[in-house]
Amino acid sequence: MLQHLLNGFTVGSIYALVALGYTLVYGVLKFINFAHGDVLMIGTYIALIVFNFLRTFIEPSIAFIIAILAGMASSALLAVLIERVAYRPLRHAPRLAPLLSAIGLSVILSNTAALIFGTKSQRFEMPFNNTPIHWGNLVVTPYQGLILLTSLTMMVLLHFFIKMTRTGKAMRAVSEKPMVAQLMGIDTDRIIRFTFILGSALGAVAGILVSLDYKVYPTLGSLIGLKAFIAAVIGGIGNISGAMLGGILLGVLETYGVAVLGIPVGYKDSVAFVLLIIILLWRPSGILGSNKREKI
Amino acid sequence: MTTLLSTQGLSRSFGGIVAVNDLNLQINKGIITGLIGPNGAGKTTSFNCITGLDSPTGGRVFFNDRDITGFSPPRINRLGIARTFQNLRLFRDMTVFENVMVARHHTSSFSTLLSLLRINDEEKKIQIAAGHWLERLGLWTHRDERAQDLPYGLQKRLELARAMATEPTLLFLDEPAAGLNRTETEQLMTTLRDFRDEGLSIVIIEHDMHLIMNVCEQITVLNFGQMIGQGTPKQVRTNPLVIEAYLGKDDHATR
Ligand SMILES: Nc1ncnc2c1ncn2[C@@H]1O[C@H](COP(=O)(O)OP(=O)(O)OP(=O)(O)O)[C@@H](O)[C@H]1O
């Protein structure tokens, strides 16, 4: 039982990291960045390339750390570029326009990745030893430990960043009342750009961590992105704690669904949708989402 | 007296409605100017055009002899212009303290990084400045409360504190006394006179004639987007055009 909880938490923390990217951007722009999953996929590929290149020279674990940083940086860069050319010009257009732009980009990115990197999946070849550790009847792989440790640390850091720092406050201000934030001298464009950087860097970390256990392939982003998007909606889109909660909840329930309720593995992904429907019927704006209706 | 801000032929129309029509405003330095007029006269729209929230469809805005028409709101704010709103627009989910600290945001992200690493004391300076304005407006004891949990009168004051924390030289107030009781209004009047005595220039939109007539040195009257009168409280009170605009039309004027 505890084992499933642990496994669920591990998957869930990955969903949570990616869900944060959706929710942060939604917070400041009130828009779903459907290209998020593909941006993190590109970052994961870059990390893989950097890793494969470096591991012949240096200690694999150090190569892996450098690869993560490179992945984060390239996802962030790509996100900034996309924001500038594909979203910002549409900021005052009807809401559907940037959404379509994002969906289009998502298709372009995953196809470009297939073209450049091939459709065959690749993997990080053992950055370090992954022999499972046994604690009583609990089995933890070092990868799992790394995933949990990294993602939880990132979430805690993010929490304090948003709460304590000036940029964090500015992000909250922009997300609540962009016009007033501007009048307070806040450069909203800069805050929005920063939000994209933050979200996509977190996403890249999630992409890299998840491909330790699975693999890297061009549609990696769409699959994990869809789950994470559902997690963000379940938790209450725009709400940071909601994204974390939604991600973990989804991961745990999925794992339990397969292991305890005996849902066939092939149907595992349907857990997310069923959960989404139930939650939205019960609370239309998600578990932690505010239920105040938008003014028309 | 020196002119601090002026508009030349300022106009703003919304489709067929001409909200502001060829307006030549003149705001003098170091005094409190009142901007009055019946509902829908175009007062708020003029504020919006001056503070960069709205773009005028015609005319220009000058601040310290510099053409600031079309400048972005953060840029206008950094030049020293701040405002409050007719309907409260606080950051409702933030604490009182955070609301005012946000107003001190405009420093580079580089210095944010430095203060995270504790290399400079920017963050400390922000807290001190924010604390100063909270204390001055009697909000210090409420600093950790969420803005939306404050009583209405204090929320109004918080909006004033937040505007002041951006360190303006010119402050625009859109109906600062609306919804306040007599005592609160008197308090507000004292505060505004204090600010003026310290060198701040203020423009007030207000329907409360008691406040307008008692704190303003200059009054400009708008009707249908146009200026119909201007002068000292005494001159304005006896201006037949102004009396006509208000008579029978507006119940606030008799307050
Ligand atoms: N965004 C808008 N779209 C269309 N019409 C508008 C808009 N903003 C203002 N108006 C119109 O412009 C006119 C002037 O409005 P404004 O809010 O400036 O008046 P006001 O003098 O501030 O009035 P009040 O004393 O009621 O606040 C009104 O007729 C109003 O309906």
Ligand SMILES: [Mg+2]
């Ligand atoms: Mg108004």
